[in-house]
Amino acid sequence: xxxxxxxxxxxxxxxxxxxxxxxxxxxxxxxxxxxxxxxxxxxxxxxxxxxxxxxxxxxxxxxxxxxxxxxxxxxxxxxxxxxxxxxxxxxxxxxxxxxxxxxxxxxxxxxxxxxxxxxxxxxxxxxxxxxxxxxxxxxxxxxxxxxxxxxxxxxxxxxxxxxxxxxxxxxxxxxxxxxxxxxxxxxxxxxxxxxxxxxxxxxxxxxxxxxxxxxxxxxxxxxxxxxxxxxxxxxxxxxxxxxxxxxxxxxxxxxxxxxxxxxxxxxxxxxxxxxxxxxxxxxxxxxxxxxxxxxxxxxxxxxxx
Amino acid sequence: xxxxxxxxxxxxxxxxxxxxxxxxxxxxxxxxxxxxxxxxxxxxxxxxxxxxxxxxxxxxxxxxxxxxxxxxxxxxxxxxxxxxxxxxxxxxxxxxxxxxxxxxxxxxxxxxxxxxxxxxxxxxxxxxxxxxxxxxxxxxxxxxxxxxxxxxxxxxxxxxxxxxxxxxxxxxxxxxxxxxxxxxxxxxxxxxxxxxxxxxxxxxxxxxxxxxxxxxxxxxxxxxxxxxxxxxxxxxxxxxxxxxxxxxxxxxxxxxxxxxxxxxxxxxxxxxxxxxxxxxxxxxxxxxxxxxxxxxxxxxxxxxx
Numbered sequence: 001x002x003x004x005x006x007x008x009x010x011x012x013x014x015x016x017x018x019x020x021x022x023x024x025x026x027x028x029x030x031x032x033x034x035x036x037x038x039x040x041x042x043x044x045x046x047x048x049x050x051x052x053x054x055x056x057x058x059x060x061x062x063x064x065x066x067x068x069x070x071x072x073x074x075x076x077x078x079x080x081x082x083x084x085x086x087x088x089x090x091x092x093x094x095x096x097x098x099x100x101x102x103x104x105x106x107x108x109x110x111x112x113x114x115x116x117x118x119x120x121x122x123x124x125x126x127x128x129x130x131x132x133x134x135x136x137x138x139x140x141x142x143x144x145x146x147x148x149x150x151x152x153x154x155x156x157x158x159x160x161x162x163x164x165x166x167x168x169x170x171x172x173x174x175x176x177x178x179x180x181x182x183x184x185x186x187x188x189x190x191x192x193x194x195x196x197x198x199x200x201x202x203x204x205x206x207x208x209x210x211x212x213x214x215x216x217x218x219x220x221x222x223x224x225x226x227x228x229x230x231x232x233x234x235x236x237x238x239x240x241x242x243x244x245x246x247x248x249x250x251x252x253x254x255x256x257x258x259x260x261x262x263x264x265x266x267x268x269x270x271x272x273x274x275x276x277x278x279x280x281x282x283x284x285x286x287x288x289x290x291x292x293x294x295x296x297x298x299x300x301x302x303x304x305x
Numbered sequence: 306x307x308x309x310x311x312x313x314x315x316x317x318x319x320x321x322x323x324x325x326x327x328x329x330x331x332x333x334x335x336x337x338x339x340x341x342x343x344x345x346x347x348x349x350x351x352x353x354x355x356x357x358x359x360x361x362x363x364x365x366x367x368x369x370x371x372x373x374x375x376x377x378x379x380x381x382x383x384x385x386x387x388x389x390x391x392x393x394x395x396x397x398x399x400x401x402x403x404x405x406x407x408x409x410x411x412x413x414x415x416x417x418x419x420x421x422x423x424x425x426x427x428x429x430x431x432x433x434x435x436x437x438x439x440x441x442x443x444x445x446x447x448x449x450x451x452x453x454x455x456x457x458x459x460x461x462x463x464x465x466x467x468x469x470x471x472x473x474x475x476x477x478x479x480x481x482x483x484x485x486x487x488x489x490x491x492x493x494x495x496x497x498x499x500x501x502x503x504x505x506x507x508x509x510x511x512x513x514x515x516x517x518x519x520x521x522x523x524x525x526x527x528x529x530x531x532x533x534x535x536x537x538x539x540x541x542x543x544x545x546x547x548x549x550x551x552x553x554x555x556x557x558x559x560x561x562x563x564x565x566x567x568x569x570x571x572x573x574x575x576x577x578x579x580x581x582x583x584x585x586x587x588x589x590x591x592x593x594x595x596x597x598x599x600x601x602x603x604x605x606x607x608x609x610x
Contacts, residue, residue: 027518080385121494127591129588130590130591132589132590132591132592133438133471133587133589150460151457151464153457153459156465158457158466160464160473165439165472165473166471166587167466167473169466169582169583171582173456175581176579182582183585185585186585187513187585189580203315203494273481274481274484275484275487275494276475276481277475279488280488280490280491280492282439282491283436284438284439285436285437285590286433286436286438
């Protein structure tokens with residue numbers, strides 16, 4: 001077991017954490033265990049957050065606080081699923097299947113007997129291993145142990161992600177999605193509106209180089225993404241997403257329920273100096289390259305069959 | 306003049322626009338934009354090309370001097386008068402530590418042509434941003450001349466989003482003090498406050514792998530940066546910065562005056578479809594690598610003596 005954890009840790013976790021390598025620091029923790037989680041930073045024992053490593057999980061002091069159902073502002077930890085959307089993937093089109101088959105996940109490899117993802121091979125050909133953009137929705141599906149900050153403004157919401165130092169902007173000023181976006185985007189074009197107590201986000205204009213998830217499911221430039229966010233209590237946002245991408249999948253693909261969890265202020269503190277914000281977990285290609293030479297390839301080699 | 310311009314553009318400008326490799330049209334847009342004098346026309350943003358230069362319609366409306374919100378285009382020194390590639394004032398004498406770093410840095414921006422803009426530059430150089438390593442702060446604002454910035458001002462924080470490198474900084478205005486010994490960040494730790502009508506930002510905790518500017522001036526982990534922003538009319542924010550970095554410079558280094566210029570909504574619209582926001586000008590290492598082979602190296606070889 002220890003070897004399994006160690007291998008998982010080496011190949012899976014560290015693959016994602018070059019910034020950690022450089023910055024010699026502990027990963028930022030997430031509160032919620034992720035269902036069906038792959039071998040991400042979960043491998044470190046349930047995701048010890050900064051400043052709370054080693055402490056036993058305590059009842060949330062903020063869970064019962066009053067909240068505004070129409071306010072998603074704050075710091076959250078992602079509640080993603082990693083390999084897929086938590087539901088069976090619909091049949092792929094020939095185009096989608098060819099893309100999927102060509103993709104070799106690097107996340108979820110490792111361990112001889114029980115890899116997190118049987119398709120994965122050490123290193124794989126996952127574009128994020130080179131610091132190519134991780135894209136949306138993959139970032140939120142895999143953001144289990146990373147922080148996000150939602151900034152809600154009257155006409156837009158800005159979602160900032162710790163991991164990859166990236167963001168999305170959801171416009172709520174009444175604009176319509178572009179019909180045929182001239183420039184595809186890794187993070188798409190997004191508009192949102194409130195439907196009762198549910199914040200509905202619709203997106204399109206995605207870049208088809210992106211991987212939908214850690215397993216390498218395809219995304220085409222025809223993908224429409226619909227997300228529904230509902231703040232269930234002070235500490236919890238429940239959400240689902242539906243991928244409608246006829247070029248990749250023969251029918252819409254609706255996710256299982258996922259959650260964002262409130263990030264307690266002390267989980268954000270780097271070192272008790274009162275500085276509460278997201279880390280700058282920017283991907284640095286030159287560091288990735290060195291890291292690959294020094295750690296990934298040696299670590300990947302022994303577990304390769 | 307045209308050959309000089311052309312080669313400068315080939316080496317300098319397009320080096321920044323790898324994303325343009327895919328949609329060729331963008332390359333043309335970048336060329337058109339950059340060949341215009343910066344101040345002579347209203348923002349060289351998307352959608353601006355082809356329209357006659359006119360007085361910005363937004364120059365005289367009332368504005369709140371304590372509100373920096375909106376879309377701006379950078380007014381860095383890079384394409385400005387005099388001291389290009391830096392703060393617009395002579396660099397103070399460097400320490401031995403810094404001089405060694407500076408001497409080892411070979412700018413890629415400003416090479417090309419028989420009369421290079423920056424005599425230190427060589428085609429390609431060893432500029433870290435050429436492989437998509439983070440551009441860092443303040444370099445991103447010094448070089449953001451043709452790229453957009455969105456400032457979101459909240460009571461306790463200001464969020465600065467950059468189109469270029471899809472980067473961001475957060476300036477906290479909640480009274481916190483800068484951390485004493487933080488994890489270094491390419492974009493630093495920043496706290497701001499109003500002094501009369503001037504927004505003063507102090508920053509520290511920088512990553513010393515950053516280049517201060519396109520010329521490769523050094524930054525150390527001891528650098529403190531002080532910026533002063535003053536909105537002088539609806540369309541203009543005037544600012545200066547002072548670098549205090551005793552590990553690098555024997556005295557503080559204060560910039561010339563720089564400006565951010567209001568970006569009218571239509572300049573942001575991608576194609577007149579009402580979609581007004583920043584481009585997603587994310588750096589993609591795999592594209593950079595291909596771009597280097599296909600464009601930069603041939604272009605560099607042609608101009609190299």
